[in-house]
Amino acid sequence: MAEGNVSADELRLLIERIERLEEEKKGLGDDVKDVYGEAKARGYDPKTMRTIVRLRRMEKNARDEAEALLETYKAALGLG
Amino acid sequence: MAEGNVSADELRLLIERIERLEEEKKGLGDDVKDVYGEAKARGYDPKTMRTIVRLRRMEKNARDEAEALLETYKAALGLG
Numbered sequence: 001m002a003e004g005n006v007s008a009d010e011l012r013l014l015i016e017r018i019e020r021l022e023e024e025k026k027g028l029g030d031d032v033k034d035v036y037g038e039a040k041a042r043g044y045d046p047k048t049m050r051t052i053v054r055l056r057r058m059e060k061n062a063r064d065e066a067e068a069l070l071e072t073y074k075a076a077l078g079l080g
Numbered sequence: 081m082a083e084g085n086v087s088a089d090e091l092r093l094l095i096e097r098i099e100r101l102e103e104e105k106k107g108l109g110d111d112v113k114d115v116y117g118e119a120k121a122r123g124y125d126p127k128t129m130r131t132i133v134r135l136r137r138m139e140k141n142a143r144d145e146a147e148a149l150l151e152t153y154k155a156a157l158g159l160g
Contacts, residue, residue, distance in 0.1 A: 032101045
């Protein structure tokens with residue numbers, strides 16, 4: 001699109017779609033905070049839980065990577 | 081809850097709730113990226129759009145704050 005050749009309506013719709021998605025994201029972030037608050041109220045330590053969530057994510061990423069690599073090698077060698 | 085007095089099941093359920101919410105958040109983040117990609121394909125500049133989104137958010141926050149303050153003052157003075 002040439003500079004200055006902007007459809008205000010089209011642009012506004014795109015921006016509004018992004019803003020709605022960002023709003024939903026924010027809502028989910030608030031939900032996460034609520035769960036940590038609920039956990040704290042039940043006697044769990046949120047900080048330690050955040051560490052656990054991070055560790056589990058790292059483990060899952062490593063596992064996913066290993067699996068993807070295995071699939072690549074299998075495909076390269078024609079293994080089912 | 082005393083240290084060491086942790087219900088593994090309860091803790092796991094809390095962690096899993098957080099992980100599901102984080103997954104959904106990530107999905108929305110991907111959706112946002114898709115919209116920027118779509119906008120780019122239509123000739124809009126994603127970087128400028130991000131600036132617009134930020135400016136609109138700042139304006140909205142300022143407006144919300146001003147309204148909240150007005151409500152506080154009205155309530156303090158017994159105005160309807």
